[in-house]
Amino acid sequence: MAKKKKSKKEKQSVAVNKDAAISRFRNRIMSDETVKYIYSEKESILHDKHCLYAKEIPDSDLFYEKQYLPSMKQCPKCALRAYISSGAKDSQNISMYLKLFKQFQIKLKQIRHMYIDCGMQTEAFPNMMMVWDREDAWKIQPIRGRGQVCLYHNNYHINEEGKRVFDKGFHIQSEYLSRTTIDKALEAIETYSYSKHRSAAKVNSKLTNESDKEAAGFAANKRVKGLLEKVRGWFAAWNTK
Template identity: 25%
Template sequence: MVPRNYHPLNTRKIMYKLQKSKMNTENDSSAKTSQIFSDYYRRRQSLMDNPHNKFAFSREKRIIHDRECHLVKRIPDEQFEMLTEFDEEMAPCSACYRRMLIRSAFVNQHRKIGLYVKFFDKIGCGNRKLKKLLFKTDTQLIDVGIDDLTIKVNEDTWFLQICNDVLDLYHNNYSVNDDFTRTFTSGYHLQNVYKNPKYFSCAISEIMTYSWNVHMQNSKGSAGVTYFEELKSKFNTVNNYKQVKESQYHATFHFLDYNYQAIQFIAAEDIIFNIRGQLDCDFIGRDEPYSLFQCRVKKSDVPAFKHAMKLLKDRAYSAKEYEYIEACQLL
């Protein structure tokens, strides 16, 4: 017996409605997800479009990169952040560290970053000295060409030009006032000439150590004093070794070797010694001609060891290894 108002169920229609409802739910979910990723991507592009944002990093890994580093592409959009200033507390990317140091010292010259890198490579300026120049002084990179660089350090502007394996260092012109202050004028005058490419990076040292007050004192006292003579006077007051330990029969030293010549000077003094190995040091770069070692000698041989170190220091100065002289002051 069939009820009067009975209607058979249309199962196909019911299944169609269920499937349609499920598809609408999935489409809404995917639309929301794509909207989120689209927002992250637009935010990333907005940060990259700002030329003042020089450095990029991931909020998760906290490794800072140059904005043009190839590893920046691996940072997910949702983790992407940028900075206008180099953060020394963050771990730097080893692949673009040199470019980050250079980019930190100029504004709106992103297209010339490659020229800056090539010029500092050409003069042999290592990352240690480059960081000291750009972070320890008030430095601004003004302009760069294939063989020239204009740079402002503190109050003074310098122009470096390479021609036929000779580096000419020019200094901005100025007039001296009655109270021994300066009034800057247009143009440059020749400050120094470096005729050996091996010593081109010494021009950066001269720029960093220049002081108008010291220059005036030297001009009043002995007008012939040069930058390198000033270095030598400092060199005579510092040692290239430091005693770190002493026992009943032995003394242990840290010494700064130059081109691995220390052993021949120590051996020439007929000293019984034991070199314990090379030490890591934050002021010595990979491309420097000197390195830090630890050595143990008998207490009776300490005077002979110090004499050998003095001969090594004199050899470095006669070879015009001025960076070795600077490093001794940091020992």
């Protein structure tokens, strides 16, 4: 017995149900906070899931990711938001990041390097941005003069075992970094190593001690020389009598 062909009305009903199922799939992706990126396998361009261009991807060709894929080409339309989503603890606070980044005069490639290449994490506040990189925490604060920032580093002390113990509060990392540019601040964070920092501090301390000894020796020699001059003066005065 031959199969009965579906009427035009039945075909439309099937299409509507299919679209509804696909729509539920997309809605599930959009409502899942752990999903951050979507892409089309045909184009292999990574989008932040809120990107306007991502809406053009058919649901049948839609793939999603929870982690950033560095090897995939990034959509330029949503690049900034995609980078922030990868490392910001408060990625929903996009407006504050835009304000801070404008004050920092930071370039998009620097933002990518900070989040994607270095894996730094951040949190934005009205007057500064917190940065976490490996063990250490930092604060980058914009100061007067657009493009100028001050870099702060977390406080710590050394315990009896010679290990670092982190304390509350921050200190300006150095006089040089008290008024610098965002690229120099990020470079200082990226290249920071406590062991190297401690070795450099020991060398500086040794040089300071040697300099102090030289200064003390110079002062002592000066006092001896002055005393000899006085003795010569006494002998000269005695011989004239």
